[in-house]
Amino acid sequence: MNFVHFIELLFILMILILVGLPLFGKYSGKRLFSDPDANLEEYKHLQVRKEEVLLSIKELEFDFKTDKLSQVDYDEMRAKLEREAVGILERMDGLEKLGRKTKKSAAQVST
Amino acid sequence: MNDLGEFALQLAFATTLYGCVCYIMAARGNRIDLYLSADKTPLLVWGFVMVASICLWKAFLTNDFSVEYVWAYSNTQQNFFYKFASFWGGQKGSLLFWTLILTSYMAVVHYQNRTRNLMLVPYAMTVMLVMTLFFLGLLNFSTNPFERIPLPPEDGRGLNPLLQNYWMVIHPPTLYFGYVGFTVPFAFAIAALITKNLDDGWIRLTRKWALISWFFLAMGNLFGAQWAYVELGWGGYWAWDPVENAAFMPLIVATAYLHSVMIQEKKDMMKVWNMSLILLTFVMTIFGTFITRSGLIQSVHTFDEATLGFIFLGFLVVIVAFCVFLIVKRLPLLKGKNELDSFLSRESSFLFNNLVLLGIGFATFWGTVFPILSEAVRGVKITVGPPFYNQVNVPIGLALLALIGIGPIIAWRRATFSNLRKSFLKPLTVMLVAGVALFPMVPLSSKSEIYTYITFMLCAFVVTTIVIEFYKGSKARMSLHGGTFIQELGSLVWRNKRRYGGYTVHLGVVLIFAGIAGSSSYSVETQKHIQKGETIEIADFELLYNGLGVTEQSNIKTRVIATLDVLKNGKKIWVSHPEKEFYKEQNQPVSEVSLLSTWKEDLYVILADFNPDDESATFKIHVNPMVSWLWYGQWIMAFGTIICMWPDRQEQRRRLERMKKQQAIFVAAQE
Amino acid sequence: MKHFRFILAGIFIVALCLASNPAWSATVLGDIENAVMCKCDDKCGKVLINCNCDTSEKTRTEILKQLESGLTKEQIIQTFVDKYGETVLSAPTKEGFNLMAWVTPFAMILGGGLGIRKLLQVWIKPKGEATAEKPASESSEISKEDSLGGYSNRLKNELDRLES
Incomplete structure (x- = not known):
């Protein structure tokens, strides 16, 4: 057996160990992710949307200051965006309440 | 080993x-x-x-x-x-x-x-x-x-001697980095489709990947142009060769993608469109490999046997079928609430930007595959060469250039028409002034020259709008925060890296447009057979031929080098050394171009032929105006992209805050 | 919206006109060199004007000879087509099937433009409709007055925090 064969053997052993060990480890049979929580998914989505709407308001302010739109349009768009943001905030509050409740009950179950 | x-x-x-x-x-x-x-x-x-x-x-x-x-x-x-x-x-x-x-x-x-x-x-x-x-x-x-x-x-x-140039170390890897990079956004797009995570999560995750890949692809294209320019010795940098097209098409589609994802990020709409664009970009990268590897289409890039065409074609068909199937299957989930506030908005200008970019992409694709189509339908082999692309893509390109100028002026969501008119006044004035100033200086005898004239005017227009954007933004910040102009300009860019980095890239693109326009219309060339001691005159230059030298570089490579003194207005400014290299077992010698490049024009000298007996030689000389503008534009593009890619601390902070809040409120959902 | 149709049509017509008359180089020789491909054994796939192999030199002298003998540009190009077939032309002719090569890209853009117009018409809601929707969504919330005031304060805070 020459040197190259030895390295080849090492490679095969390396694969077998790295790939094989997890299959017999302590996680065997456990789940990778729990079932997606629809509320959490929506909340995550809304967090991003909220940020985008807030950034849009900032941008609108800036566009107004750099003279890209008139006072009338600015007021109207700003009101619209703020309505949108408030809508998102309300929905997020609702989801937060639900989330806290389930978390509490989950904590009670586990103790 | x-x-x-x-x-x-x-x-x-x-x-x-x-x-x-x-x-x-x-x-x-x-x-x-x-x-x-x-x-x-x-x-x-x-x-x-x-x-x-x-x-x-x-x-x-x-x-x-x-x-x-x-x-x-x-x-x-x-x-x-x-x-x-x-x-x-x-x-x-x-x-x-x-x-x-x-x-x-x-x-x-x-x-x-x-x-x-x-x-x-x-x-x-x-x-x-x-x-x-x-x-x-x-x-x-x-x-x-x-x-x-x-x-x-x-x-x-x-x-291959043609490949023995330092660009060989730079150009192919750069292009490959770009080509391969689009696999990442593609992979996440497919994953999003399969797992039904169809909000803009995958776009945010792979935004940097898309940008970096785009960057490498753009640089790869321009490096290739530079290589062709110094190596192929015909005085040009782009020949609409099928393989060039293959690298150009994904770049164009990716550019459309980079613009239109902004609409999805801001407004959570156009999901199907963005998904399709990234899939198309990826498919185009594989299509490019197919073109290169199939030997179906003749190309200067066919340096060796190409045998894998049909395997790639099969793979391509599988990918396309799979993507279409997935999108159609998820169509009900992808349909969102699509709503715009006004016709006069950045969003709608982006739609037209997408249209024009895809128009260029399609024209290029169409020209590349039309020979195959013609042979299949009529049984007649035809060639679709540079004249086709120039005549079709130049008008569309001009529309694109105009849009680069118009876009930044229009506000997101809704712009006011009267304000818009006011904002257009200055750029349009500058454009007209530039037009009037250039009118007596540039020839306008052919269509190409008229195009160039229009391009220059549009470039003036676009540069003005971008400069005004930077100026107005800094002024607005000055009145808010009270810093100096330079300070506020800096923080303006720093706090909106994507926006102002993007505008910087646009400035680079404008330079590239100007360079292409200038060099494709105003270049002059001459070819002359002269004896030692004689001169050739071209434009303002006078070239005095001083004789030939032969160097045995190695036992397979022999260099024949000519020496010419270059005079401008009677003053010697440079010594030119064009050469021809002979390789053993290669029947065609390789010309090495001798190049004097300034911001204004390039003097491009080729040793076309020589007679070893009496040292007489034939020189082909081009004077190509404004070619270096392309390379300056390239560096500005690179600089702008770096600004866009620079990590944004506020964005990272916001992401961390979001995650913290999720964990505080909800049961940990992931292991 | 009305203007838009004319602008689009105008752009299309101008683009088609500009695209339809061939001209790049001033000299006749240059025109011919632009119109035909180099036909060397290496199959370099270059337009004659860009090629500098031996074959291209021979072809050039051939063209010059033909020019001197009084043939017109079209006739010379025709002799090339007769000799090598249509594949020698550097761009498709503008007739018959080949016309498709020229028209399709512009037709696609025109079609795309009309599509976008249609999309915009659907996506942009008239102002009246947008405002009519608003009260419906708001009325569903309870104790509107208080919470709205609270929310607008929160909005303000969040906006301030955004740029710190």
Whole structure:
């Protein structure tokens, strides 16, 4: 057996160990992710949307200051965006309440 | 070592296959043990491909001509750099190089996502592993780079002389980095489709990947132009060759994608469109490889036998079918609430930007495949060459240039028409002034010259709008925060890196447009056979021929170098050394261009022919105005892209805050 | 919106006109060199004007000879077509099937433009409709007055925090 064969053997052993060990480890049979929580998914989505709407308001302010739109349009768009943001905030509050409740009950179950 | 390389490729193939299956089983069966097992494969595959690559590099550097590929693309005379770069000099090595980049990207993606996005990652990894599997399959079963020659020859054939230029070390890798990079956004898009995570999560995750890939692709294209310019010796930099088109099309589609994702990020709409664009970009990169590797279409890039065309075509068909199937299946989920506030908005200007970009992309695609179509329908072979692309793409390109200027002025969501009119006043004035000022200076006798004139005016327009954007923004910040103009300009850019980085890229694009316009209309050329001591006059230059010299560079390469004194207004400004290089066993000598480049114009001297007996020689001389503007534009583009890519601390902070809040409120949903 | 149709049509017509008359180089020789491909053994795939192999030199002298003998540009190009077939032309002719090569890109853009117009018409809601929707969504919330005031304060805070 020459040197190259030895390295080849090492490679095969390396694969077998790295790939094989997890299959017999302590996680065997456990789940990778729990079932997606629809509320959490929506909340995550809304967090991003909220940020985008807030950034849009900032941008609108800036566009107004750099003279890209008139006072009338600015007021109207700003009101619209703020309505949108408030809508998102309300929905997020609702989801937060639900989330806290389930978390509490989950904590009670586990103790 | 060669055995080891071959063996490593086999192991990589097997590991990849295992990884694909295991990832899918882990995701579908929701099993962490399988996931942890599959999770090792990206790094293992990367390691094995790396070992194989090192073996091939070693074969090149140690002149191991028992390897057929080394024999075909290297010889003992080549210096270190060309031996190193010969790695991707032919088909087999190119495929291995592609695989090396792909697996390296995969390893980086693996590292970036080691603790997050557990839903998407298994599928994204699977997509990348399947791509890797395809290339490893080719390397193992069809184009083995370690194929041996039973009786090793003394010396190799050497790299094609046309490729022996320092650009060989730079241009192909840059292009490949770009090509391969789009696999990452593609993989995450597919993963999003499969797992039904169809908000803009995948776009945010891969935004930097898309941008970096776009950057490399753009740089690769321009580096290729530079290489063609200095090496091919016809005085131009772009010939609408099928392979150039193949690199150009994904760039154009990706540009459309980079713009239109902004609408989805802001307004959560156009999901199907963005999904389609990234899939199309990726398909175009594979289509490019198909074009290069099929030999179906004649090209200056056909440096060696191309045999894999139909395998790539088959692969392409499978990918397209799969993508279309997935999108159609998820169509009900992708349909969102699409709503715009006004016709006069940045959003609608982006729609037109997309239209025009895809128009250019389509025209290029159409021209590339039309010969095949013609042969299939009429049975007549035809050629679609540069005149076609110039006549079709130049008008569309002008529309694009105009849009680059118009876009930034229009506000997002809704712009007010009267304000818009006011904002257009200055740029339009500058444009007209530029037009009037240029009118007596530029010739307007042909269509090309009229195009150039229009392009210059549009460039003035676009530059003005961008400069005004920077100026107004800084002024607005000054009145708010009260800093100096320079301070506020800095923080304006710093706080809106994407926006102002983007505008900087636009400035680079404008320079490139101007350079293309100027050089394609106003270049002059002459060709003359002269004796020693005689002169050639062209434009303001006078070239005095001082004779020939011959150098035996090595036992396979002989250089014939001419010396010309270059005078401008009677003053000697430069000595030009155009040369012709003769390689043993190559019937066509290679011309080395001698180039004097200034911001205004390039003096481009070629030794076309010579008579060794009386030292008379034929010179071909071009004066190409404004070519260097392209390369300046390229650096500005690079600078702008770096601004866009620079990590944004506020964005990171906001992401962390979001995650903290999720964890505080909800039950931990992920392991 | 009305203007838009005319603008689009105008752009299309101008583009088609500009695209339809061939001209790049001033000299006749240059025109011919632009119109035909180099036909060397290496199949370099370059337009004659860009090629500098031996064959291209021969072809050039051939063209010059033909020019001197009084043939027009069209006639010379025709002799090339007769000799090598249509594939020698550097761009498709503008007749018959080949016309498709020229028209399709512009037709696609025109079609795309009309499509975008249609999309915009659907996506942009008239102002009246947008405002009519608003009260419906708001009325569903309880204790509107208080919470709205609270929310607008929160909005303000969040906006201030955004740029710190």
